[in-house]
Amino acid sequence: MRNLWLITKREYIGRMKSGAYITSTIVLMVVFFGSTILPSLFDSSSKSKPLDVTVVDKTGQVFGPLQEALTLLPAEEAKRPVNLTLATEDEATLMPRVKEGDFALLVVEGSFPGGLKAKFMAAHLSALTDSYLVMTPLQNMVRSARMQERGLAPEVAIEIMQPLDVEEVQVTSGDTERSQDQFMGTLLLAMSAIMSIYMITMINSQFVFQGILEEKVSRVVEVMAAAVRPVEMMAGKVLGLGALGLTQYAGMMVAWVAGNAISREMIDVPQQSLSWDVALLIMVFILLSYVLNATLMAALAATVSRMEDSQTVQTPVIMLMMLPMFLFTPVMNDPNSTLAVVLSFIPIFTPIVMLMRVILGEVAAWQVWVSVGLLVVTTGLVSWASGRIYRAALLSFGSRPTMKQLWGYLKMG
Amino acid sequence: MSLEVQGVSKSFGPVRAVQDVSFTVPDGRVCGLLGSNGAGKTTTMRMIMRIFLPDEGEIRWMGNPVMDQVRQGFGYLPEERGLYPKMQVREQLVYLTQLKGLSLEDARERVDLWIDRLELGEYALRRVEQLSKGNQQKVQFAAAAASRPSLCILDEPFTGLDPVNTLVMERAFRTLAGEGTTILFSSHNMDQVEALCDDVVLIHRSHLVLSGSLREVKKAARRQTVKLRLESGDYGFLNRIAGIVTRRGQAGEMEISVPTGLEPSQILRAAMDVSTVVQYSLGEPSLREIYLEKVGGAGA
Numbered sequence: 114m115r116n117l118w119l120i121t122k123r124e125y126i127g128r129m130k131s132g133a134y135i136t137s138t139i140v141l142m143v144v145f146f147g148s149t150i151l152p153s154l155f156d157s158s159s160k161s162k163p164l165d166v167t168v169v170d171k172t173g174q175v176f177g178p179l180q181e182a183l184t185l186l187p188a189e190e191a192k193r194p195v196n197l198t199l200a201t202e203d204e205a206t207l208m209p210r211v212k213e214g215d216f217a218l219l220v221v222e223g224s225f226p227g228g229l230k231a232k233f234m235a236a237h238l239s240a241l242t243d244s245y246l247v248m249t250p251l252q253n254m255v256r257s258a259r260m261q262e263r264g265l266a267p268e269v270a271i272e273i274m275q276p277l278d279v280e281e282v283q284v285t286s287g288d289t290e291r292s293q294d295q296f297m298g299t300l301l302l303a304m305s306a307i308m309s310i311y312m313i314t315m316i317n318s319q320f321v322f323q324g325i326l327e328e329k330v331s332r333v334v335e336v337m338a339a340a341v342r343p344v345e346m347m348a349g350k351v352l353g354l355g356a357l358g359l360t361q362y363a364g365m366m367v368a369w370v371a372g373n374a375i376s377r378e379m380i381d382v383p384q385q386s387l388s389w390d391v392a393l394l395i396m397v398f399i400l401l402s403y404v405l406n407a408t409l410m411a412a413l414a415a416t417v418s419r420m421e422d423s424q425t426v427q428t429p430v431i432m433l434m435m436l437p438m439f440l441f442t443p444v445m446n447d448p449n450s451t452l453a454v455v456l457s458f459i460p461i462f463t464p465i466v467m468l469m470r471v472i473l474g475e476v477a478a479w480q481v482w483v484s485v486g487l488l489v490v491t492t493g494l495v496s497w498a499s500g501r502i503y504r505a506a507l508l509s510f511g512s513r514p515t516m517k518q519l520w521g522y523l524k525m526g
Numbered sequence: 527m528s529l530e531v532q533g534v535s536k537s538f539g540p541v542r543a544v545q546d547v548s549f550t551v552p553d554g555r556v557c558g559l560l561g562s563n564g565a566g567k568t569t570t571m572r573m574i575m576r577i578f579l580p581d582e583g584e585i586r587w588m589g590n591p592v593m594d595q596v597r598q599g600f601g602y603l604p605e606e607r608g609l610y611p612k613m614q615v616r617e618q619l620v621y622l623t624q625l626k627g628l629s630l631e632d633a634r635e636r637v638d639l640w641i642d643r644l645e646l647g648e649y650a651l652r653r654v655e656q657l658s659k660g661n662q663q664k665v666q667f668a669a670a671a672a673s674r675p676s677l678c679i680l681d682e683p684f685t686g687l688d689p690v691n692t693l694v695m696e697r698a699f700r701t702l703a704g705e706g707t708t709i710l711f712s713s714h715n716m717d718q719v720e721a722l723c724d725d726v727v728l729i730h731r732s733h734l735v736l737s738g739s740l741r742e743v744k745k746a747a748r749r750q751t752v753k754l755r756l757e758s759g760d761y762g763f764l765n766r767i768a769g770i771v772t773r774r775g776q777a778g779e780m781e782i783s784v785p786t787g788l789e790p791s792q793i794l795r796a797a798m799d800v801s802t803v804v805q806y807s808l809g810e811p812s813l814r815e816i817y818l819e820k821v822g823g824a825g826a
Binding site for chain 1: 600606608611612613625666
């Protein structure tokens, strides 16, 4: 146990001090912080500025009523003030300034209201995104005028134009209901959970592979094999580098949460709060998924002795890890379909598929327990087999192994 | 009480690396493990260190089978040198010594002592990859010696060293032996083995050829060596005497292995017939001669 602790500590602290690790952690933290804070910075800078729109009104009938209609836009939809100006020059003269981004241009022509044509032009994407602030009142105004032309009283026309109160709700077997907005929040939560499992598993397993290969390339492996048991060497690497990856991940999460706290208004969909049982399940899956893949990578790393062989050996395992990502859409569409249920019981897919089913739909508790149980047994078996291969292959130097050799190592170890 | 290797065999697939090898190294002695390349020396050493487990036979230390707990007390310098390249010399030595069961304070004290003995002081805070090969080898030796081992297995510890570093290492080697550590080491330099060893074990083509104390081995050879120097420097007459093996000695004299059945005085008489004899002496065979005789010149 003492040696296991010494190895774990060396792996953790040794790499923690390396320039590559510090740099990658800082870069990742900046990326995560920036990815949350930057859009909201742009957003808030464009929000505070009013949208300047110059109107070329070739009909001579639109500008006045449009100004009036703008004031009728409900406050919750009017996210940015709009300055409407009537153009005194023609479209061609104004165009260079539109291209410069000085203002957006709205050209209305044809006969009002029956044959009206409108064109909104702007240089900036933010102005185009916000064009609805002008175009929706314009449409409402034109429709209302058309109705009045057919003899409807203005107040009746306005009443007809009132939007419907529509709600889309996901029902579950419990008392809870999820609105579409909430469903988006849940989906975001599911994706974050899955990305967490992926990042921790993939990045850290790579660390384990690299670490063991480095020991083989530098031949320090024989000194270690003469001092400690192979299982301690492997477990120390898996634990130390796992903790290292978790530290990096925690750093990214701190940056992400800090970024989000600063720009809280950025995400319009309600943040779905994480229940304790789901949070626990995510932790269990992260842990098991990491141990499963890391021990497999450790065994494979022990069988190669040259850096150039590492890609060939790792690719099949990485492909296998990637596979559940392609199942995201079918499982999301129907978390209780036969495909989703079957996949959630196959241990290598369990962390991703079962987690998606639990977050997005309703899963009977026994199914979760059985899938976790199967994953625990598989992880145990893979760790045991990896330990044997690791022990037998540790001092093999030469060409990369064939399947037959791997089987031989498994029997020998 | 000692290291006992009893009937040990090891195969790798169809290759039989070691076959039924048995020998004993008494406690506190220095034993040279000799053999040509591929004879099975490294595999034998790796089995003693439990890196490989023997297919057959048993290895005991002080009467107990060598298990992980027993192995904690062994030091090891592998033939394939290897250290963590990015780690500092002192930090690395302390880590490897701690893995042998020493406390942090104890490990630091022992490591500093060996850094001093091996004249590595100025490199203690450098990363291993910044050191020359010779200095890396001295660090590797310190890693084997610092844990105060009761048994130290050194696989070709002097290979690749320049003359100055060889002297430093030989001195450190003698210090380690002087502290009571039992040492089993391999080398191809017969003169060095003869100078450093109490006992020898010779393995050839996976089999044990001889083992015992240097004195016993030389006695058992029952052959004699004549050292001869002639004024004329013409030793052509020796070609006419059947069965003798000659070798030019370090001081220009001729070393002649006398085959059984031939009287050394016959060589002296023949020499006096052709020239004035400047030097004539009779001695035991050197380890190198015994080695060549047992292994055969071609296989060495």
